[in-house]
Amino acid sequence: MAYLELNNICKTYGQGDNESQVLSNINLTIEEGEFVAIVGFTGSGKTTLVNLINGLLEPTSGEVLFKGNPVSGTSHERGVIFQNYSLLPWLTVEQNVLMAVKEAFPKREKAIWKRKAAYYIEMVNLTPATNKLPKELSGGMRQRVAVARALAMKPDMIIMDEPLGALDALTRGNLQDQILNIWGKDKRTALLITNDVDEGIYMADRIIPLRPGPNATLGPEFKIDLERPRDKTELNDNASFKKTRNAIIEYLMDIGDERKSEAKEQFILPDLAPKDFVNQFR
Amino acid sequence: MKASLTLNKVSNFLGLGLFRTLKDLFANKLEKEDFKNFLRKTIVPLASILLFLGLWNIGAKALYNTEADFKIEKALQNQGQAAADALQVCIASGESSCQPNTLPSPSQVWGSFQSLLRDHNIINADKAAFAEKTAALNKTRIAEGKNAIVYTGRPSFVDQIFRSLKTVFAGFLLALFITVFAGFLLALFIAVPLGIFIGLSPTLKSAFNWFIQIFKPVSPVVWYLLVFMIVKTVLIGSADDSSFTISFISVGLCSMWATLVNTAMGVSTVDKDYINVAKVLKLGAFQKIFKVVLPSSLPLIFTGLKITLSVAWMVLIAIELLAQSPGLGLFVWEEFQNGANDSNAKIIVAMFVIGIIGFLLDRLMLMIQNWVSFDKTDAI
Numbered sequence A: 001m002a003y004l005e006l007n008n009i010c011k012t013y014g015q016g017d018n019e020s021q022v023l024s025n026i027n028l029t030i031e032e033g034e035f036v037a038i039v040g041f042t043g044s045g046k047t048t049l050v051n052l053i054n055g056l057l058e059p060t061s062g063e064v065l066f067k068g069n070p071v072s073g074t075s076h077e078r079g080v081i082f083q084n085y086s087l088l089p090w091l092t093v094e095q096n097v098l099m100a101v102k103e104a105f106p107k108r109e110k111a112i113w114k115r116k117a118a119y120y121i122e123m124v125n126l127t128p129a130t131n132k133l134p135k136e137l138s139g140g141m142r143q144r145v146a147v148a149r150a151l152a153m154k155p156d157m158i159i160m161d162e163p164l165g166a167l168d169a170l171t172r173g174n175l176q177d178q179i180l181n182i183w184g185k186d187k188r189t190a191l192l193i194t195n196d197v198d199e200g201i202y203m204a205d206r207i208i209p210l211r212p213g214p215n216a217t218l219g220p221e222f223k224i225d226l227e228r229p230r231d232k233t234e235l236n237d238n239a240s241f242k243k244t245r246n247a248i249i250e251y252l253m254d255i256g257d258e259r260k261s262e263a264k265e266q267f268i269l270p271d272l273a274p275k276d277f278v279n280q281f282r
Numbered sequence B: 001m002k003a004s005l006t007l008n009k010v011s012n013f014l015g016l017g018l019f020r021t022l023k024d025l026f027a028n029k030l031e032k033e034d035f036k037n038f039l040r041k042t043i044v045p046l047a048s049i050l051l052f053l054g055l056w057n058i059g060a061k062a063l064y065n066t067e068a069d070f071k072i073e074k075a076l077q078n079q080g081q082a083a084a085d086a087l088q089v090c091i092a093s094g095e096s097s098c099q100p101n102t103l104p105s106p107s108q109v110w111g112s113f114q115s116l117l118r119d120h121n122i123i124n125a126d127k128a129a130f131a132e133k134t135a136a137l138n139k140t141r142i143a144e145g146k147n148a149i150v151y152t153g154r155p156s157f158v159d160q161i162f163r164s165l166k167t168v169f170a171g172f173l174l175a176l177f178i179t180v181f182a183g184f185l186l187a188l189f190i191a192v193p194l195g196i197f198i199g200l201s202p203t204l205k206s207a208f209n210w211f212i213q214i215f216k217p218v219s220p221v222v223w224y225l226l227v228f229m230i231v232k233t234v235l236i237g238s239a240d241d242s243s244f245t246i247s248f249i250s251v252g253l254c255s256m257w258a259t260l261v262n263t264a265m266g267v268s269t270v271d272k273d274y275i276n277v278a279k280v281l282k283l284g285a286f287q288k289i290f291k292v293v294l295p296s297s298l299p300l301i302f303t304g305l306k307i308t309l310s311v312a313w314m315v316l317i318a319i320e321l322l323a324q325s326p327g328l329g330l331f332v333w334e335e336f337q338n339g340a341n342d343s344n345a346k347i348i349v350a351m352f353v354i355g356i357i358g359f360l361l362d363r364l365m366l367m368i369q370n371w372v373s374f375d376k377t378d379a380i
Helices: A046-054 A093-104 A107-123 A139-152 A169-186 A197-203 A239-262 B002-013 B017-026 B032-079 B081-093 B106-143 B157-191 B194-215 B220-234 B242-268 B272-280 B285-323 B328-338 B343-372
Strands: A004-013 A020-030 A035-040 A061-066 A078-081 A157-161 A189-194 A206-210
Touching: A004 A046, A020 A046, A035 A046, A035 A197, A046 A078, A046 A157, A046 A189, A078 A139, A093 A107, A093 A139, A107 A139, A139 A169, A169 A197, A189 A197, A197 A206, A197 A239, A206 A239, B032 B081, B032 B106, B106 B157, B106 B343, B157 B242, B157 B285, B157 B328, B157 B343, B194 B242, B220 B242, B220 B285, B242 B285, B272 B285, B285 B328, B285 B343, B328 B343
Parallel strands: A035 A189, A035 A206, A078 A157, A157 A189
Antiparallel strands: A004 A020, A004 A061
């Protein structure tokens, strides 16, 4: 049985004339321990898809099954790393992580709360910043706090919504490795949403392009058969990497062209010419 | 070291960089670049204060002369040359009975301020003497089950200041309680699941919006009348002083709107991301309110509270005047009606006292805001 299963998911926003269908006919299965990446253009409905899976939104039609049970509402079994960190700015790093720890560990284990929080903060190498407020941290550090918070809930599956989108290339590379490291330790199921094809290929077992919305659907999947741990520099010379990468990019480009040609509406320019600027003052 | 640290803190809290610069000046710690800063922070304000006092003095003198000339002219027309000459001599001699009634000069105001303080001391001594005189009698009266005899002389200026502060704080607390209650109710609705967040909050808004919009612009005077109608009936037959109750409720009703509107706005515009986080972490309703909704709306709530406090202090004067509740407002009104030769100076003393206390109250709120709020850059 699949770990996570999306069956014919459709999601529309608004009603009547304002109705717009964001996602249509999404079918997806993820097996336990798998690392799946979904690649798509900005505005193609990626965040909506994530919110459907983590339970913040409900599908208009279709069903989301997690471990065979329909998803209703959020659960600590599915940890989320948000695109914009979403740390609470009035709480320190430790307090932010503690909020998640408290959810994962019941009240009777109060004594170990602090230790657990410290453990997850250590895991993302932020121990020196334990008592700092989010605004005192750099972007990369904030995202690491968000990672620690998501992990502190002890989720069975971890959902990442463009987690590294706002970071510079160097920090990005470091964090990719850190996330892979943590994922490699206990092989949690992971879903990564990204707009960076390279990132997807480097991290995931499978890549699925999301055709841009409205009416976004999932495209054909691409298997990545590269051995782990992967080495970034070697990857660049790997023939299979190059092939997959080109195939995915080609596919996405084709979608882009398709979408452009779909815009059939032509705008006729008004028949106006600028006044003769020089003659005007003569 | 410790003492100087506290001094720095206090002067920072009061927003008076001046103290620190002065201290540095005496400690010989002032760098050359700091001199410009010192000039800007001490010399310039002092110069502007002196300029203000100078202009005031000149203006007061001009008004005084115009008024005096007019008085003499009138005496000449009505009573003849002899009376006019006598009046002129009288005015020049500084005799209080014939001084023209006009804007007092700064020195007169300062004199009145001192006389008010002297008056306070006299009344205090009087009170103490009265308490001593009646102590034995009161003991026997209480033993017999009768009410003790209390001092019923007029309140001094300082007493009236404290009474005013009491009224304003009682009104402020009332406004606070109403708002806290309303705000908490709203926060509760938002903290409870998604459907209610989208569904009920606008419902709540449309239910109360008309109420706020209509009653917000109502004048303090009208609020006073409304409260008077109700409180007089409620307290019927009670020996208590109803003027205080009426004035603090009126002050509360006048000033609560800013906080109410700001709290509602703060609570209903919590960043959607934070709400999502709270949902993903599966926080309970109360956790959600105290850990997410309220902290994120604190800056707006405090902006409202600051406005409320300053409005409360502003309407207080009018309300006290109407309610005959002893305080600064009544003091001003009575001095105006009194028309004694130093009445005008006393009114101006009251004006400055009101202004300075208002400023200190604002600083106090800023202090509390800095203390509780996370977003320190917002606290301006």
